[in-house]
Amino acid sequence: MRYISTRGSAPTLSFEEVLLTGLASDGGLYVPESLPSFTSAELEAMASLDYPSLAHRILLPFVEEAFTGEELREIIDDTYAVFRHSAVAPLVQLDHNQWVLELFHGPTLAFKDFALQLLGRLLDAILKRRGEKVVIMGATSGDTGSAAIAGCERCENIDIFILHPHGRVSEVQRRQMTTLSAPTIHNLAIEGNFDDCQAMVKASFRDQSFLPDGRRLVAVNSINWARIMAQIVYYFYAGLRLGAPHRAAAYSVPTGNFGDIFAGYLASKMGLPVAQLMIATNRNDVLHRLLSTGDYARQTLEHTLSPSMDISVSSNFERLMFDLYERDGAAIASLMAAFDDGDITLSDAAMEKARQLFASHRVDDAQTLACIADVWGRTEYLLDPHSAIGYAAATQPGANTQTPWVTLATAHPAKFPDAIKASAVGTTAQLPVHLADLFERSEHFDVLPNDIAAVQRFMSGHLGA
Numbered sequence: 001m002r003y004i005s006t007r008g009s010a011p012t013l014s015f016e017e018v019l020l021t022g023l024a025s026d027g028g029l030y031v032p033e034s035l036p037s038f039t040s041a042e043l044e045a046m047a048s049l050d051y052p053s054l055a056h057r058i059l060l061p062f063v064e065e066a067f068t069g070e071e072l073r074e075i076i077d078d079t080y081a082v083f084r085h086s087a088v089a090p091l092v093q094l095d096h097n098q099w100v101l102e103l104f105h106g107p108t109l110a111f112k113d114f115a116l117q118l119l120g121r122l123l124d125a126i127l128k129r130r131g132e133k134v135v136i137m138g139a140t141s142g143d144t145g146s147a148a149i150a151g152c153e154r155c156e157n158i159d160i161f162i163l164h165p166h167g168r169v170s171e172v173q174r175r176q177m178t179t180l181s182a183p184t185i186h187n188l189a190i191e192g193n194f195d196d197c198q199a200m201v202k203a204s205f206r207d208q209s210f211l212p213d214g215r216r217l218v219a220v221n222s223i224n225w226a227r228i229m230a231q232i233v234y235y236f237y238a239g240l241r242l243g244a245p246h247r248a249a250a251y252s253v254p255t256g257n258f259g260d261i262f263a264g265y266l267a268s269k270m271g272l273p274v275a276q277l278m279i280a281t282n283r284n285d286v287l288h289r290l291l292s293t294g295d296y297a298r299q300t301l302e303h304t305l306s307p308s309m310d311i312s313v314s315s316n317f318e319r320l321m322f323d324l325y326e327r328d329g330a331a332i333a334s335l336m337a338a339f340d341d342g343d344i345t346l347s348d349a350a351m352e353k354a355r356q357l358f359a360s361h362r363v364d365d366a367q368t369l370a371c372i373a374d375v376w377g378r379t380e381y382l383l384d385p386h387s388a389i390g391y392a393a394a395t396q397p398g399a400n401t402q403t404p405w406v407t408l409a410t411a412h413p414a415k416f417p418d419a420i421k422a423s424a425v426g427t428t429a430q431l432p433v434h435l436a437d438l439f440e441r442s443e444h445f446d447v448l449p450n451d452i453a454a455v456q457r458f459m460s461g462h463l464g465a
């Protein structure tokens with residue numbers, strides 16, 4: 001499998017090279033040159049596979065130049081063995097045609113564990129093989145940070161720097177990152193918002209000359225293809241539980257950086273019947289407005305009860321645009337250059353294509369709280385605020401009621417006690433045993449100004465030998 005850039009002029013890469021890369025050299029994002037796909041008969045045969053076996057079946061074509069089937073199997077088995085539910089991604093039914101896909105049974109209680117536990121193991125194997133040391137740099141609005149640190153802590157050959165917006169993640173999220181201490185782990189609280197953090201990460205990938213000794217940056221954000229790849233699997237897992245290939249389901253996805261829902265789009269291109277992909281946003285609704293109007297317009301970020309979705313520049317939308325524009329890299333390069341200078345409008349043809357599969361819905365904080373309370377009142381099931389946005393979108397008046405809906409529950413409610421309290425359900429969610437003493441652990445982080453030079457100086461001054 002070769003990987004190509006969405007902007008058309010960077011070299012094509014192998015999986016191993018893509019894993020070790022962030023942005024393509026032309027500023028684009030890597031996508032597979034072609035996708036494997038599964039026939040109905042193959043899907044029928046896959047329906048009986050457990051999660052690790054299904055992951056192996058789906059992921060092998062993407063990585064087979066770098067890993068043998070046996071090597072991948074061992075890594076996948078090890079990855080999903082650390083999840084606290086033996087189904088790995090269990091489905092819970094909340095209503096006649098409403099299911100929740102629980103993606104929070106990994107070590108850091110968010111869907112990021114699915115990809116980052118795997119990415120850490122793949123990276124470790126490749127770095128050992130190459131005898132190379134790398135520098136991991138990532139931006140987080142709350143969940144990627146701890147999942148990346150937890151996923152990569154076993155890697156011997158890394159330094160890791162995670163940027164989070166100071167004071168804008170939940171206390172549990174912050175503590176999950178900052179209480180993991182090792183000389184190679186650095187949490188940087190940036191006096192800015194997530195967009196600022198992500199922009200610094202992307203700029204650092206574009207020009208890595210601040211790193212000494214020719215070291216390179218590796219991405220843990222969803223600009224790294226391996227992140228997206230791993231997330232494809234749970235769409236198949238849920239779809240097959242609900243009757244694929246004979247019945248299509250619709251998926252409602254709490255969306256920020258567009259990585260999770262893009263994985264659902266790829267699953268549909270690989271043969272999974274998908275009735276609809278619902279882009280569920282909070283008040284930071286750039287993607288909802290884009291889908292409604294065709295205008296891709298930047299927005300001032302607002303702080304919401306769903307902080308992990310407080311994002312206004314959704315990196316992975318570029319990957320979808322590449323397909324919407326018939327994989328014309330030059331067209332994407334010029335559109336993204338125009339986007340750097342201001343707002344852009346997508347062509348009618350591109351929007352028509354997007355709307356064939358995608359719909360969108362915006363849910364504000366009051367609606368989020370009402371959804372948490374309503375679902376709790378009817379079912380005693382506690383949604384976290386991100387998952388509640390997905391569920392509210394799937395159950396909005398006007399949503400298709402004939403189709404089975406799967407809402408991706410992207411985080412555990414215990415990560416957001418303040419939002420749960422504000423919903424007035426009169427209950428709280430307990431942290432699992434391995435995090436029970438989280439509030440007693442000591443924290444380690446540095447507060448830095450919203451200034452890339454300061455961040456890069458910090459990084460180059462804190463690299464291990």
Ligand SMILES: Cc1ncc(COP(=O)(O)O)c(C=O)c1O
Pocket residue numbers: 110111142143144222254255256257258259260261308309386387410411
């Ligand atoms: C809990 C939670 N839900 C939803 C999202 C949005 O996912 P994506 O950025 O892939 O769109 C995130 C962050 O990525 C998250 O942490």
Ligand SMILES: N[C@@H](CCOP(=O)(O)O)C(=O)O
Pocket residue numbers: 139140141142143144145220221222223256257259308309315
């Ligand atoms: N919501 C994320 C933000 C980063 O997105 P990513 O999927 O590109 O890593 C978070 O919680 O950190």
